[in-house]
Amino acid sequence: MRDLTRYLSARIEHYPVLGEDIGILMFPYCAAREVLVNCNLFHEMGHYIYETTSLEQVFRNELVNKLGQFFSQEPIVTKVKAPLLAWRDLRNYVLSLMLRWADEVFADIFAVRVLGPAFHLAYREIEQIIPTTIASTFSDTHPADDYRFKVHAKWLIHDGWTEILRDKLPDLLKELQKCEGYKIDHFSITCRAPSHFDRIEGELHKWMLKEFDGMVTRIENEVSAKLGGNFEKPITDFSKNHKLVTDYFEHGVVPSTAYDVDGQKHHPRPTTVLNSGFFFYLGGMDPLLEIVKTNLDRIGKQMAYEKRLNDWLAKAIEDWQILSKEGKL
Numbered sequence: 623m624r625d626l627t628r629y630l631s632a633r634i635e636h637y638p639v640l641g642e643d644i645g646i647l648m649f650p651y652c653a654a655r656e657v658l659v660n661c662n663l664f665h666e667m668g669h670y671i672y673e674t675t676s677l678e679q680v681f682r683n684e685l686v687n688k689l690g691q692f693f694s695q696e697p698i699v700t701k702v703k704a705p706l707l708a709w710r711d712l713r714n715y716v717l718s719l720m721l722r723w724a725d726e727v728f729a730d731i732f733a734v735r736v737l738g739p740a741f742h743l744a745y746r747e748i749e750q751i752i753p754t755t756i757a758s759t760f761s762d763t764h765p766a767d768d769y770r771f772k773v774h775a776k777w778l779i780h781d782g783w784t785e786i787l788r789d790k791l792p793d794l795l796k797e798l799q800k801c802e803g804y805k806i807d808h809f810s811i812t813c814r815a816p817s818h819f820d821r822i823e824g825e826l827h828k829w830m831l832k833e834f835d836g837m838v839t840r841i842e843n844e845v846s847a848k849l850g851g852n853f854e855k856p857i858t859d860f861s862k863n864h865k866l867v868t869d870y871f872e873h874g875v876v877p878s879t880a881y882d883v884d885g886q887k888h889h890p891r892p893t894t895v896l897n898s899g900f901f902f903y904l905g906g907m908d909p910l911l912e913i914v915k916t917n918l919d920r921i922g923k924q925m926a927y928e929k930r931l932n933d934w935l936a937k938a939i940e941d942w943q944i945l946s947k948e949g950k951l
Contacts, residue, residue: 668729
């Protein structure tokens with residue numbers, strides 16, 4: 623869309639160009655009111671951040687050169703007798719897959735580092751992923767779920783979430799730790815190579831996965847550089863305010879401004895509200911439901927207050943924005 627507005631601006635007088643500081647996020651309309659599921663928006667923000675790097679062009683140039691080296695190896699040459707035009711098909715095949723995967727992994731790492739476990743949980747929620755459905759194959763648009771979870775696990779552990787996950791979601795932590803231990807040869811690619819290269823598809827896909835694994839390390843470094851030295855990990859505020867936020871949820875109170883037992887005022891960050899809200903939604907609602915007096919049955923009460931929880935989260939984030947604009951934080 624950005625390229626389109628530039629094109630039109632060059633041909634139509636006064637046609638506005640989409641500014642470089644404006645990102646476009648796409649998200650399912652059906653999830654619009656679900657604040658917890660909307661934590662996936664952090665991933666979509668990551669795609670916009672990726673546009674502000676030079677990684678895609680760097681990766682493109684390097685992959686073309688490295689693919690030429692791979693193709694010139696004698697064992698490969700003896701197996702493939704392809705015309706020059708077929709080489710173009712192979713190059714496009716490799717680039718289209720690997721550059722898409724790189725974009726997705728950048729967005730994942732950005733989201734998991736800026737938000738924390740709530741992004742991982744929201745991704746599982748919207749994709750309806752349970753342990754038995756996790757895939758180890760890379761598609762034409764996305765890395766395998768196992769690989770993405772391997773990356774999520776690395777950075778959740780690196781940024782200090784291990785004990786929190788062990789306390790709140792121990793089975794999830796075990797699964798993430800299992801994924802973190804996977805090596806690149808655990809994975810495969812579902813796509814089919816161009817017809818001239820089907821004899822070397824196994825070697826080609828193995829080469830692509832190995833090269834991509836190296837690209838991810840550079841993506842991780844780029845995300846760290848983008849966040850900068852002053853980046854405050856979300857675990858910092860979460861550790862201070864999670865209990866307070868949970869206490870408020872348990873009594874049906876929006877945790878915008880929270881007071882501790884000493885009467886000290888706290889303003890939990892939106893990242894804390896979202897992470898605490900997700901943990902509360904997944905396994906902490908019993909105290910709230912016990913004090914709720916209603917004619918609804920247990921399931922009806924659960925569903926009604928899951929919706930209310932999303933409303934409380936939205937209100938807390940809106941209040942944070944107001945307080946921030948007024949300089950009261």
